Amino acid sequence: xxxxxxxxxxxxxxxxxxxxxxxxxxxxxxxxxxxxxxxxxxxxxxxxxxxxxxxxxxxxxxxxxxxxxxxxxxxxxxxxxxxxxxxxxxxxxxxxxxxxxxxxxxxxxxxxxxxxxxxxxx
Numbered sequence: 001x002x003x004x005x006x007x008x009x010x011x012x013x014x015x016x017x018x019x020x021x022x023x024x025x026x027x028x029x030x031x032x033x034x035x036x037x038x039x040x041x042x043x044x045x046x047x048x049x050x051x052x053x054x055x056x057x058x059x060x061x062x063x064x065x066x067x068x069x070x071x072x073x074x075x076x077x078x079x080x081x082x083x084x085x086x087x088x089x090x091x092x093x094x095x096x097x098x099x100x101x102x103x104x105x106x107x108x109x110x111x112x113x114x115x116x117x118x119x120x121x122x
Contacts, residue, residue, distance in 0.1 A: 038079040
């Protein structure tokens with residue numbers, strides 16, 4: 001003999017799902033901004049690279065993490081690959097989180113977790 005859920009349980013579950021969907025539809029959507037908008041305030045890119053030229057990685061390498069990708073191009077990577085987007089305008093500097101490492105570089109090319117040239121190993 002199969003047990004059936006009481007109708008009240010089915011009704012409550014349906015109401016919870018509907019309320020959740022309605023709230024999700026009303027929630028403001030976060031807008032991801034692109035590198036052009038970031039560089040409009042923080043740029044130009046060359047200035048950022050110069051300001052961070054003494055960045056030291058956990059592996060001990062010193063280099064700017066702000067590089068064109070691929071390095072022989074003029075392509076600026078999306079800032080949100082490493083940085084967490086802050087509100088625009090930021091209310092105060094405490095809202096700005098700086099990345100603690102260069103995982104984007106490690107995941108992309110520098111799989112030995114250093115910033116040495118690919119030609120060093122390959």
